[in-house]
Amino acid sequence: MKNHQTIEEYIDFLSSKGFRLRQDAVKFILFGQQYTGASDWLVNIAIETTLKIQKEFDGSYYLSLLEQLVDEKVANRKEAFQFLKKKGIE
Template identity: 60%
Template sequence: MKTVEEYISYLESKGFLFAEDSIGFIYFGKQYTNAPDWLVNTCIEMTLKIQKRFDGSFYVSLLESLTTQKVKNREQAIQFAENKGLFS
């Protein structure tokens, strides 16, 4: 499992560059929701796939929803997003 910092570095090595404010949103959301790294990373991934770019407010909202729903793994997080119609 990658830390949030490692995951961001991984994405940047693949050519995706995060603006400074995006990094701020990522860590704000992590601290605000007290989410574990795996969930933060999953929300970053889903935000990029759904929005086709990093949208800080979408990411924080998604992270907040998933922590409120007490998802326990990546599969549950993806299922939640699919059930909400976010991938359509």
């Protein structure tokens, strides 16, 4: 995943790799971003981690993870993955 992809670009990337998110999942992803005020890159990390751990999109897992990342005030991708590792998530 390249840095600074928009959510739409990341979803298109997933689709190109054969992982298609349903429209309701995409809407929930965008809702989660609005609810938390998260940046696109942080939302993309939450999507990526949710899919790696859950093997499918799980809205409640994604939102909980996104809230934790926002609350932790991670400033970059490296900090995000350090936080996830510390929590035993990654």
